[in-house]
Amino acid sequence: MTETIGIEEVATAVGVGVRCLQTSFRRVHCGSPREFLTRMRLERARQLLSVSGQQATVTAVATRLGFFELGRFSQLYSRHFGESPSATLGRLGSGSDH
Template identity: 50%
Template sequence: MQAEAEENVSITEIAARVGIGMRCLQIAFAQHYGLTPREMLTRLRLDRARERLLAGEPGARVTAIALDAGFTHLSRFSVSYHQAFGERPVETLRRARAEPLLRAAE
């Protein structure tokens, strides 16, 4: 899941790749992580998007980062990101870009 989090992969496809049924996959995730496979995949994607946003690379755009992380519905990405990290993606990117400037001004 981690290796292909950015890919357009379905949970059914993941279950098939590991050779188990959907229900078995759901039960295993619930027992080990307390999440559904879909929630885990979303969390992996959110974490990857956050890493890139925190890098604050010049020219980086929230839309491109979200799409690269595997999100196809941008408003859902923004809502999920805010719920997970307490700020909007654009706020993370702005803060990351401002931090080096603030340090240089000190």
């Protein structure tokens, strides 16, 4: 995974204040920049768990994407997708995409 970029760096890069960036994110993405990035990381985790094959583990995928508290990752993932990460991984070979 790449280095984490802070909200201040993003705001500076796009030429706005932090507060303006946060307000715009809430308006467009229905959440904070942090929540948006977490959703994107969860989507990527689902994609990796769905196509990784037998060599993948939930732990490897989670840590690759910067989720180091595995219980929290599982909780966020389950809330977002309605199933556990291991259930997504367990469906491999069943012919189902998601």
